[in-house]
Amino acid sequence: MSSRNLPDDKKLIDLQRFQLLVDAITDYAIYMLDVDGRVVSWNAGAQKFKGYAADEIIGQHFSQFHTPEDQAAGLPGRSLQIAETEGRYETEGWRVRKDGSYFWASVIIDAIREDDRLLGFAKITRDITDRKKAEEALRVSEQQFRLLVQGVTDYAIYMLDKEGYVSNWNAGAQRIKGYRQEEVIGTHFSRFYTEEDQLDGVPSRALSTARNEGRFEQEGWRVRKDGSQFRAHVVIDPICDAFGEFVGYAKVTRDITEKHEAAIALKKTEQALQHAQKMETIGKLTGGIAHDFNNLLQIISGNLQLLSAEIAGNPHAERRVSNALAGVKRGAKLASYLLSFGRRQALDPKVVNIGRFVIDMEDMLQRSLGETIEVDTILADDLWNTFVDVAQVENALLNLAVNARDAMDSVGKLTIEISNAVLDENYARTHAEVSAGEYVMLAVSDVGSGMSPEVVAQAFEPFFSTKAEGKGTGLGLSMVYGFVKQSGGHVNIYSELGYGTTVKLYLPRSTEQEGRLATQAEEKIVGGTETILVAEDDEQVRTTAIDILTTLGYKVLHAGDAESALAIIDAGVRVDLLFTDVVMPGPLRSPELARRARERLPELAVLFTSGYTQNAIVHGGRLDEGVELLGKPYSREALALKVRSVIANCKR
Template sequence: MAVESLRSQPWSEAERVRALESYAILDTPAEAEFDEIVRLVAETFAAPIAVVNLVADDRQWFKAEVGIGARELPLDVSICAHAILQNDFMVIPDTREDDRLACNPLVTAEDGLRFYAGALLRSAEGLPIGTVCVLDRTPRPDGITAHQRLVLEVLARQVMTQLELRKTLARQTQHANELSAEVAQRAEAEAALRGIEERYRLVSLATNDAIWDWDFATNHVTWSEALETAHGHRLEQVEPTGEWWIEHIHPDDRARIDRSIHAAIDGTADSWSEEYRFLRADGTYASIFDRGHIIRDAAGAPQRMIGAMLDLTERQRTRAELAINEERLRLATEAAEVGFWDVDIIHDILIWPPIVKQMFGISADAPISMTDFYNGLHPEDRGHTGEAFDAACDPARRALYDVEYRTVGKEDGLIRWVAAKGRGMFDAEDRCVRVVGTAIDVTGRKHAEAQLRQLNDHLEQRVTEVVAEREQMAEALRQSQKMEAVGQLTGGIAHDFNNMLAVVIGSLDLLGRRLGDQDLRAKRYVDAASEGAQRAATLTQRLLAFSRQQPLNPEVLDPNKLVPGMSELLRHSIGADVRLETVLAAGLWRTHADRNQLENVILNLAVNARDAMPEGGRLTIETQNAHFDERYASSNFGVRAGHYVMIAVTDTGGGMSPEVMTKAFDPFFTTKAVGKGTGLGLSQVYGFVKQSGGHVKIYSEAGEGTTVKIYLPRFVGEETAEAVPSFPELLRGERQEVILVVDDEPAVRQFSVDALTELGYRVLEAEGAAAALRLLDAHPEIALLFTDIVMPDVNGRKLADEARRRRGDLKILYTTGYTRNAVVHNGVIDPGVELLSKPYSIEQLAAKIRAVLES
């Protein structure tokens, strides 16, 4: 099976394979860095198989593997090939459910591969060359977590970092080898040039130049045969005069040479030399170095002049080619950021181009010597660097100078890493005359290697820390979900339970009022039943508080006033054996919370503290400002960063074990004896604080007491007067207003009708919204609509909206045992809404009816 590119891919298969081959990684031996990566993958996923897989054009090859036992497999059984085609991170929870693998023998086998997850290895150009993948013989329907995907992607990038580093090192090595070859070519060219110069010298000595003899008296010039062999002029066709010679000089040089030679002849010079261009027989010009000796008589008059024409054409061509090669070498080394250096051992001369000077922190135009080289070495590297240079100069060893060292910049003080290579050059007497080589600034590579080592050292530790953090967050999430599920359950039963309690409590209240003091025994039974029903109502309220579905009526509170205001109640509740202390912080912020619920929370915590100190002790209530930063909020699930007001209740009791603390907020969990507690006290605290947007924390150790800290959000806004709770007496409907009662529960509706009638109101009743609207249209004297919220078909809120549309002045009073967010949002009663929660007493009903009618 060949891996074919999809039409949507921006690359071809040939491009992808070339990208893979550029890393030269296929068929290389196993390496510890890659083996550690696959072991880490296998351990992270708790899987038997993990692979660093490279997909070639005809096979898949494993650079490292756990659980395979082979280094390569055919491409037609490759799962990773599909990841290449997908061009993205790939997860297959169950391979037998993937049509692409229906015929794959590795999948269909009895103990075949059933799960796969792989992150792509991408080249620097973005081409997928393989994967880091994990496999299991058991399907994993849930796939992988976000953390596991992050681990795979991080390790895939780690693999590519290793491959890119190998590739960079290979490229630098290749550049260095090419430079060494260029250096060798230059040395050969220089040797060739010296040979040419030597040959020309020998030719000149052997009169192989075009020798001429000019007789001034006859103006006759005699030429040697070299004129023909060197320049093509047949001697029998040459006019043997000085004018012929002058005529064959290039027009641009002719006048200059004519003046120069005659000035020498006419003067007192004994010799003459010049360079010019001479016309050959084939029409080309030769570059000539001409020199002659002037023969004079005793009086100094010129008689003859004998000279030789040295053809410099080839020499100049060689020099030009050498200059070109030197320029190419310079450009190549600059492009590769490789510097060339040359040490003349005999004359103690050091040649450095600007790029090498820069490695030693020296300006490009500054003079340098071997002293600069040794002084520029880092003190810790001078020893082995000098020893390596001496070994390269030693005729007995002739070692390759291959060393890495640090330099300390002479002018900038910067520390750099340099990789240098070179060889000694020896003469016929076996003396080292020169050492030439290259130098590369590898500071960036060294830093990358250090970062890579650090990453390797800390990767496993970081992965472990991340896994631990994720497990802690997962545990907090599971706890939150458990509490939420229990809250949903308790809220679900609250409506029906409160309706039943409303009937029981209301009926007992009416019955007690009818009995009066006529039958004291019956009155005692009624009171006992009422007390039990009230306790059941309190239990239901605590369940609703825990489930965060208790309607709250928040107001701006100053805890420094609320806590002292509860002192008498608290002392009465905790008894004389417990000493109450308060520590109130100066400058305490205000908070926005339900006064009654907050008082109940503090009272609950105080009673729990009292029960934890059966032999007496000290109860401390403390207030303080607090701030949660982002780090604390991120490490505590569900907590938001910001300012909070803290109220702490601390006892000196026996404390809690860690096992008890983990269950302390669970509903119905208690360590008290049977009949001594419901297990809902701390659950109510938890629900109220969470519903109010706060945070609650328990600090306790066995034998060291317990502190419960509740954090309520700081109130930021205009100052408002705190509401003062009132306790109205029983108010009657002396004006006999007409009230419409709507409730789908017959027993609850009947109690409401009887109670309102008892209070002196005229009452109409309806079991649903349709009947209620008909009565509203038929009785314009109706002053107040008293409706349940949770009803089938049309709920109380929609009924009230329709009633207000018809009668804009109609008063509305809601009642419910469970709101379901009809008139309560985010735990707070909607503005302008009047609500009477079930169950309620006749006194509560009377007070609320009057308050709504007179509002």
Template sequence: MKLRRLLTLAMAAQVIVTAVALLASYAVTGAGFGMPEIIALIASGAVAVLLARFCARRIETSQQKQAAAQLAEQAQASAQMTQAVIKTALDAFVQTDANGIVLEWSFQAEALTGWTRQEALGTDAVDLLVAEPLRDGFRQRMMRLLPELSNTPIGIRFEATLLHREGDEILIEASSTALQIGGRTVINSFVKDVTQKRAAEEQLIQAQKMEAVGQLTGGIAHEFNNMLTVITGTIEILADAVKDNPPLATITKLISEAADRGAALTSSLLSFARKQALQPAEIDVNDLLEELAKLLLATFDKNIEIVTRLDGKIWLAFADRGQLSSALLNLAINARDAMLDGGRLTLATRNVVFGVREAVAVGAGYAGDYVEIEIADTGTGIPQAILERIFDPFFSTKDVGKGTGLGLSMVFGFVKQSGGGIKVNSTEGRGTTFTIYLPKAETSTLRPAGYDERKVVGGTETILCVEDDRDVRQFVTVQLQSLGYKVIPAANAAEALAIAGAGTPFDLLFTDIVMAGALNGRELADEMVAMRPSLRVLFTSGYAHDAPHGPGHVTMGAPLLPKPYRKAELARMLRRSLDTAVDAAGDPIPTPYSVQADVEDFLHKHSSDLDGR
């Protein structure tokens, strides 16, 4: 603006000078336009040209300086913005030349690699970050990528394994671009650590693989259980028929024992697949631990000593026997893995009574009586840094393929679901102790020695038996009839609904859960109970994925008889279902009780008060 004003003033002065010259010439000569006027005009024009050139050069020089200043300011602002982006970026920034020499090294790069900026600048990035045996190969790879970088404006993305200053491997993902600055190639790379991300992805893949295997395993176990149901049931009939023939009785016993082993195998498969409904019952944990000790003695290395310290007066615990067995075996295997050079595994039990504070400390559901199970090893122990995470799903210290990271989380879930608690104490180099607390069963004493849980009690009621497997349906019909019941067989839910719709009377619906057709057993039971609220229901299944105990179903709480089952088990579950008193709406009728004890207690207290007076 100042130069333009100067030029305007100069032009105005030139006009004034010209006018004055002309007036002066006219005043002196008194004549018209002559030589003096021409000279004055030429002089005035020369002055105007000189003034214009002078001002134009000043303007041009000023504009160049101004443009240069603006460019410098923009460059400085851009550099500051670039530095701000680099400093605030979540990823590390590394700048190198075409030979891999470090030109720039951000704070995040320091945190990622352990090398400071002062240590990194001017060094070879490959020598700094790549293990020595891999450096030549890494350089060759980078040289192959350099032309691609130069021809790709958007850059390229790649993964590589780098070495931390402390020696740990880091899996990184880098986004690199190449720039030509001052005749040389500069490579800018943003680098982020994806070690944990890849580990999580691998764990997810492992878990998905195990889930797929579990689905397959559960399906196979379901079909196998259907066959075992027929085998285990019919062998009882055969054994009864040949009981007076010792050679044949021995053979039937061998068949029965093999069928029991097959049933145990499918139970383990279903437990592995997590498709087995939790069925808590009164169990003697001492018996369970003695069986576990025998199994461990037969399978563990001889350099591991198995010691049992079982309380002879242990209470009965209330938990699922199969799930508890799996949990204890899981803990024992973990203990074995921690004692590669041998050691001692101790299995112990005792009774404990918790107050509120003690129950909260171990995570138990409530204050009261508990059965304590302790599994202690003399292995390597668990580092304190990860001790609080061992029950987290997918957390594992084992190599990929050697564990899913779900073992301890499943133990924790089972114990909590059972209303108990679990705690762990560990010292590195000395060993680990897991302690499980399970609620005491309502029965306060052990079962009498003469207790026979296979006592068979039949009935005369009518049972609608729904089973889509023909062989199993025929076997169950024979077993039910042998127990005295009247049986109405149905091959699927549609047939069963047709029988019920025709008004056929029956006392109990005995149905498989997993069946072909539009309705499964649970859905069939829901519809039938909606029509007949007082109907009793007993479920059976070799694959309890669609368990009947989920909320929102009218058959919630109906008992489940797992396949395969013996005749005595079938008889006991039938009586359990039929003998429960219900009203016309299907609700349980409270068991009558006497108030005589309360009356006597009141009269006794009243009499004592009178005597005291």
């Protein structure tokens, strides 16, 4: 070999090496086509992908690698034409193996030229079926996710660009916020915030928090298209693309208005229940105090009345005794308020039409309030009856009217409104101790100074008062509260500072007919000669009762407890009336004493007395049937009349 052939030899060697390299590649099908598209070379990768050996395919037209559809469409010819004219043809598509199976191929065809003369084509094919399947799976997954997001109606799910403009919108967003997709895309998301939040910069802070901290989550009020507001739970997350570049935000909003309102209602109910429990505890305490207080008043009152008979003709002494007895009455009224608040007052309910009753009270109310207070009474048509203690209704109305007068500084308008009312289950769920049902509502309204929420919360508590010292006991509203609750009703206060107060009493409806209210005629005090057994554990109260009954002409026996009283009866002594305290120590209770005594003496009259009835003879706020009660402190006149009445009723 001469030296002149060395360069050509090197080229040949390089070409052989390149061919060996191409033939060894198995991840790509690399082969040559002549100008007509027939295969002129074939590497290992081509055999691997397409399944043909070199001797099977060389000389065959490359179109057989195309699907029948592509062949019919002329795709093989067009691909060579494009490669020839443009220098390269590049595409992806389905190709066919020898066994007829398909694979997804990435195809590149380059035109091969020498001195501008087309020699043929170099074709490189790669099997990218796995990648195509992954891309298709991703596409299907993304489509399904989009359909899922679009189909969600309980959540508003949408995208924001970097500046906060809406870029897509799902069905939930349309349902919750009221905007159609074409109305909202391209607008700034701050439009969904309240005007106050917009002015306060809440939208921009939300995006800043999401961008810098990775998430923004909060509850707040949002605005619908129609201007109405709803309580929303909002989450904003930043979104980055596959390269980690920040591209915008994903925003999820849920309407939690019902949940929010339910939480508020639950909190109110819990607060109301706690308040009711507090009032019940105070009621038990005040009831116990009232019992002891009434016993003390009975001792004082009884002895003053006995003393008044001994000082007859001494005007100075009579005046002092009279003043002292007036003080006893005030104390008794105070104790009565305590018992009413504690729901321990023995009620004497009657079926009554409150409307007619209040009309009858108008003159008395006007006299009590003065000419500078205008009283306006509004009665609804066809008022229902209610079953209440009329005396307690009168006290309650007077208390509310006087409170209203004081709140208006004795000048203004007092409105009394009476109507039928139905409290439904929704109302009952949010108000502790309220039963759904039909009621008669008695409302007393003034145009006075009103009360703050803090004052309203304490208004029913005993001894709480906003009046100047010495101007009130702080028991008026407590009495009203206790009476209404004991009657099975409900009471509520609505007040606003500077605008006045309305107190509403809801008294249970009665379907029975109204009876005639008895008028109290003045009766003459009469004594007797019967034998009365006094059972009283407090020695001073017992002594006072004995002395009063003795002055009335009765023969009096006495016992310090129920067992001692029963022993006297068992001894065979004739007794016409048992006068017993309701609450006494010992295993034998007063109601049981009365039952056993009547077993022994069927014609025995029984009169109970107490400053605090508990549940011994009073149930549901009413005296048990057939029970006669004289509350402490009682006067000589009241005791005399009650004794004659009970004895007379027993003889009938």
